[in-house]
Each structure stands twice: as C-alpha cells, then as structure tokens.
Amino acid sequence: MRISKLLMPTLREDPADAEVISHKLLVRAGLIQKTAAGIYNYLPFGYRVIRKVENIIRAEMNRAGAQEVLLPAVVPAELWRESGRWDKYGKELLRFKDRKEAEYCLGPTHEEVITALARAFVHSYKQLPLNLYQIQTKFRDELRPRFGLMRGREFIMKDAYSFHATQESLDAEYQNMRETYCRIFAACGLQYKVVQADSGNIGGSVSQEFMVLAENGEDALLACPQCAYSANVEAAQSRPDTPVAAPTKEKMQEVSTPDKKTIEEVSAFLKTSPENLLKTLVYYYKINERENYVVVLLRGCDQLNEVKLKNYLQADLILPAEDSAVLKITGVEPGFCGPVGLQNVRIVADELIKTTSSGVTGANKKDTHLLNVVPGRDFELKETADLRLACSGEKCPHCGVPLQAIRGIEVGHIFKLGTKYSEAMQAVYLDQNGTAKPFIMGCYGIGVGRTAAAAVEQHFDANGIVWPPALAPYHCVVIPANVQEPAQLAAAEKIYQELLAAGVEVLLDDREERIGVKLKDMELIGISSRVVVGKALAEGKVEFRLRAATDNELIPLADAAKIILARLRA
Numbered sequence: 001m002r003i004s005k006l007l008m009p010t011l012r013e014d015p016a017d018a019e020v021i022s023h024k025l026l027v028r029a030g031l032i033q034k035t036a037a038g039i040y041n042y043l044p045f046g047y048r049v050i051r052k053v054e055n056i057i058r059a060e061m062n063r064a065g066a067q068e069v070l071l072p073a074v075v076p077a078e079l080w081r082e083s084g085r086w087d088k089y090g091k092e093l094l095r096f097k098d099r100k101e102a103e104y105c106l107g108p109t110h111e112e113v114i115t116a117l118a119r120a121f122v123h124s125y126k127q128l129p130l131n132l133y134q135i136q137t138k139f140r141d142e143l144r145p146r147f148g149l150m151r152g153r154e155f156i157m158k159d160a161y162s163f164h165a166t167q168e169s170l171d172a173e174y175q176n177m178r179e180t181y182c183r184i185f186a187a188c189g190l191q192y193k194v195v196q197a198d199s200g201n202i203g204g205s206v207s208q209e210f211m212v213l214a215e216n217g218e219d220a221l222l223a224c225p226q227c228a229y230s231a232n233v234e235a236a237q238s239r240p241d242t243p244v245a246a247p248t249k250e251k252m253q254e255v256s257t258p259d260k261k262t263i264e265e266v267s268a269f270l271k272t273s274p275e276n277l278l279k280t281l282v283y284y285y286k287i288n289e290r291e292n293y294v295v296v297l298l299r300g301c302d303q304l305n306e307v308k309l310k311n312y313l314q315a316d317l318i319l320p321a322e323d324s325a326v327l328k329i330t331g332v333e334p335g336f337c338g339p340v341g342l343q344n345v346r347i348v349a350d351e352l353i354k355t356t357s358s359g360v361t362g363a364n365k366k367d368t369h370l371l372n373v374v375p376g377r378d379f380e381l382k383e384t385a386d387l388r389l390a391c392s393g394e395k396c397p398h399c400g401v402p403l404q405a406i407r408g409i410e411v412g413h414i415f416k417l418g419t420k421y422s423e424a425m426q427a428v429y430l431d432q433n434g435t436a437k438p439f440i441m442g443c444y445g446i447g448v449g450r451t452a453a454a455a456v457e458q459h460f461d462a463n464g465i466v467w468p469p470a471l472a473p474y475h476c477v478v479i480p481a482n483v484q485e486p487a488q489l490a491a492a493e494k495i496y497q498e499l500l501a502a503g504v505e506v507l508l509d510d511r512e513e514r515i516g517v518k519l520k521d522m523e524l525i526g527i528s529s530r531v532v533v534g535k536a537l538a539e540g541k542v543e544f545r546l547r548a549a550t551d552n553e554l555i556p557l558a559d560a561a562k563i564i565l566a567r568l569r570a
C-alpha cells in the first residue's frame with residue numbers, strides 16, 4: 001500500500017484520558033478512535049492487528065476441532081429468563097425494548113444462546129462432544145470503562161462452548177482448550193501465565209485465567225516461585241503458619257475503649273497485636289431476590305476476600321451493611337461489634353479463627369471491647385470457611401514457599417460449567433440407555449482487543465509500539481528519503497514491488513514529508529522493519545533496520561528484497 005492513499009491519523013500528543021501505555025499508543029498511532037466511553041472505532045491499521053489476533057485464534061481453534069458459528073448480538077430476554085440470569089446479571093447487562101415492547105439485551109456472553117442452539121439440534125450422545133465458537137462483538141455496560149481496548153463496553157471476544165455426555169469428556173476438552181490457548185498466546189508473541197481463577201458471573205466450578213504479565217495489569221496475582229501454583233487474588237489461597245495455641249483459661253472481661261474503633265486504634269490502645277483481635281464485619285447479601293445479613297469474623301490482621309464470601313454464601317450480590325443495619329443487628333455502631341451474645345443473625349467465621357486461643361472483640365456496647373474471648377466457648381462457631389485475602393509473603397498452599405505478588409492482564413478465561421445452563425434451560429440429550437440427561441458444558445473466552453492491547457503493554461519503547469511480528473499491521477515500510485529525487489523514488493518503488501511480489505505486507509511511504517516525520521510515524525505504529533532509500537544510493541546501497549533494533553544495516557540495492565526477507569524470517 002502507498003501511504004499517501006491511506007488513513008493513518010497519527011497524533012503527536014497522548015490523549016488526555018489515557019492512563020496506560022497501550023491506550024496512549026493505540027490512539028496516538030491512529031489505530032483506534034474513541035466514539036463514546038468504552039466504545040471505539042478500529043481504524044485501518046488497528047483493524048489489521050485485530051484481524052491478525054482473530055486469525056491466530058481461528059486457526060488454533062479450528063486445529064483443536066472446534067467449529068465456528070456466529071450468534072446474534074441482540075438476545076431476547078426470554079433466553080436469559082430461562083437461565084435465571086436476567087434478574088441476576090446486574091447493570092452490566094444492557095437491556096432494551098423493541099417497538100412491540102418485547103425485552104432484549106446486548107449479549108455480554110452467550111451461554112444462553114448456545115445452549116438453546118444445542119437443545120434444538122443435539123439429541124443423542126452420538127452427536128457429542130461438540131465445541132462451537134464465535135468471534136463476535138460483546139457489550140457489557142462496565143462501571144468504569146478505561147484503558148482503551150483493555151476494558152471497553154463494546155469489545156470483540158472469541159467465545160467457545162463445549163457440550164459433553166461425561167465429565168471425563170469435559171475434562172479432556174478443557175485440557176485441549178488450555179493447550180490451544182497456550183498456543184494462541186505464544187503465537188501472539190506474549191509472555192503469559194495460567195492462574196487459578198474465580199468463575200464470577202459465568203458460574204461453574206473450575207476455571208483458569210490466562211494472564212499477560214504486565215506492571216499495569218488490572219489483576220493482582222499471587223505466584224509461587226517454587227512450584228506451579230499461581231492464582232488471581234480473588235481465588236488465591238495461602239497456608240497459615242499460625243500454630244493452634246491452647247485456649248486461654250482466663251475469663252472474658254469487659255474493657256473500656258473510648259472512641260477506639262479501628263483494629264489499629266484498639267490494638268495500639270490495648271497494647272496487643274492485630275492478630276489478637278477478632279474483626280467483626282456485617283454484610284448485606286441477596287440470593288434470588290431474598291435479602292439478608294451475615295456477620296463475618298476474621299483475625300484482626302486479615303482482610304476479607306469478598307469474592308470468597310460471595311461464593312461461600314452462593315449470593316448474587318454482597319455489600320458491606322449500612323451503619324443503620326449494623327446498629328439494628330448488633331445494637332451498636334460499627335467499631336464496637338462482636339460475636340458474643342449476637343442472636344438471630346447468621347455468623348460465618350474465617351477458618352483461622354479456630355486457631356486463635358483468645359481474642360479481643362467489640363462488646364456490642366459503645367466504647368467497650370471484650371478481652372479473652374474464646375471462639376467456641378464464649379460464642380458458637382457454627383460456620384467456618386476460607387474467607388481471607390491471601391497476601392504475598394504468605395506460604396504457597398502446595399509447597400509452603402512464600403508467595404510473590406505480580407500483576408497481569410486477563411486475556412483469556414476457561415471454565416468447566418457443568419450442567420448449570422443445561423439444567424436450567426432443559427437442554428438434554430439421550431444417553432446410550434435412552435435416558436434424557438443435561439449436557440455437561442465448558443466455556444472458553446478470549447478478549448481479542450484486550451489481547452492486542454496487552455501485546456502493546458509488553459512490547460513498546462520510547463518511540464512507540466514494537467509489535468510482536470505476528471501482530472504487526474505491516475512488516476516493512478520502504479521510505480524514499482526525498483520523494484523529489486527521481487532516483488530515490490525509483491529505487492524505493494523497485495524494492496517495494498519486489499517485496500510485494502514476495503508476499504511481504506509492505507508499505508511505500510510516498511508522502512511529501514520530511515524523513516524525520518516519516519520515521520517517527522513508522523516507529524510509533526510499530527511497523528516491523530524499514531528501508532530508507534537515501535544518500536547511500538549513490539554507492540548502490542540502502543539502509544535497513546528492524547523496529548526492535550537500534551542500528552542501521554547498509555545493504556546493496558540489488559539484493560535488498562532478498563536480504564529483507566531473510567531478516568524478517570529470522
């Protein structure tokens with residue numbers, strides 16, 4: 001392509017709303033343009049990158065035996081009512097009505113649509129297993145769309161769904177997808193990690209995320225430097241090193257703690273460590289429209305992992321209770337609550353509470369705490385669960401080595417769904433004995449735009465994007481230093497034509513611009529290599545440089561195309 005004919009709107013300034021490097025560079029390089037919050041145009045060079053990601057995904061998914069389909073973006077509410085998610089999904093689901101007042105949503109994910117499709121056509125175990133995928137525009141009305149393509153509201157996703165007659169068959173396909181995803185992200189030139197994950201809004205039991213490692217990643221991860229364990233903090237576990245001490249014989253005792261509300265204030269005032277305090281939190285939760293409250297107990301040194309609590313309660317929503325609710329349940333304002341004497345409210349304790357021999361808790365009385373409170377003696381410990389946020393430095397649950405904190409960008413997520421959707425939607429097949437059984441399902445997603453953005457986060461320098469070659473919009477640009485020089489123009493044209501004939505994705509920068517401007521543009525966009533036809537032409541030479549390199553190589557004009565091809569393939 002001749003650049004004079006292309007839409008290539010590079011900018012000199014970073015966009016004002018961009019915080020992360022990929023957002024800045026994708027906009028400045030003229031690859032994307034914002035239309036509304038979290039909604040983007042993909043401009044010609046940007047769309048080439050998107051298509052490359054898609055094609056890598058498509059090739060690997062096809063190789064893995066999955067079949068491509070395309071499902072509608074607009075989905076009738078009926079299907080979402082069948083699965084029960086219409087009422088549960090919350091505000092990320094964009095809902096609207098047509099002219100007949102029928103309700104619809106823009107699909108944020110397509111379990112319902114695909115389950116209805118399988119229900120219509122798959123009737124026998126002989127048709128299983130089956131894996132269908134699509135590459136399609138999704139819409140999620142994200143609370144905080146940001147970081148450009150990283151967290152959009154409208155974004156392109158590859159989503160795949162598999163159907164099985166047995167758990168073993170699902171396990172095998174999950175493994176197949178796991179390996180396929182590894183091939184996809186490796187082919188994209190990304191450094192990634194597979195981590196244990198929470199299943200979120202999608203549901204199901206087992207899930208893993210593919211994380212591109214990057215300092216700006218939105219996801220906090222814990223990884224073991226010794227064994228293979230790594231997890232999103234939402235799901236991470238750690239091994240406590242607190243030995244179980246014998247419970248104290250001392251009696252429970254009230255102590256005055258005027259205005260001392262926080263763990264820090266109380267522990268400083270009583271000259272004890274936070275570990276010896278019992279933290280009491282009150283949470284509101286909702287299950288199937290039923291509302292309730294729960295009191296959560298943790299060691300004073302621990303933080304609550306809200307995802308773990310939500311999963312444990314199997315709640316659709318959890319929120320810290322309002323002060324008025326805390327007062328109603330415990331009889332006191334937050335800061336002085338405790339489990340002793342609480343009635344008519346569910347109490348759930350983190351499992352490490354069992355390892356505390358005694359602790360300090362609020363007395364459910366203003367400006368008062370209780371000393372020597374023994375769990376099980378002074379209050380009943382009915383429900384315990386792992387509710388704690390695991391932290392770096394704590395021990396790996398498998399091998400005991402201290403966990404390290406790293407950050408990542410979630411580019412893919414694979415789930416074992418089980419029969420969550422097939423049961424709810426009565427999607428069944430007949431097994432060998434003619435018995436109707438719900439499909440056992442898996443689902444597998446990749447964010448296409450987010451993968452491209454993640455590639456930028458890992459591959460850039462002071463001058464712009466350094467695309468991994470597999471994602472670069474073009475692989476070579478031929479630049480005549482001065483288009484007014486007929487000899488330079490002719491030589492550039494010759495190299496350009498030879499590279500085109502050899503099948504290279506090549507550009508000719510035939511613009512009447514200064515060479516400095518041209519080089520800047522190409523570096524910003526991240527074209528994989530450049531050939532400058534300038535002064536050296538007098539000696540029959542041209543200058544070649546890979547985008548990732550820092551020095552020019554003088555190569556003879558006669559063999560230029562051949563040498564460039566070899567460098568690009570190396």
Ligand code: ATP
Nearest residue numbers: 149150151152155157410411412413445446447450
């Ligand atoms: P997140 O926790 O980042 O919101 P998610 O768990 O909601 O992601 P999934 O439902 O698993 O995401 O969607 C599959 C993939 O789609 C994700 O792994 C991610 O790559 C991509 N994705 C999800 N939400 C967005 C978004 N708002 N913008 C761009 N890509 C997204």
Ligand code: MG
Nearest residue numbers: 092140200201
């Ligand atoms: Mg999300």
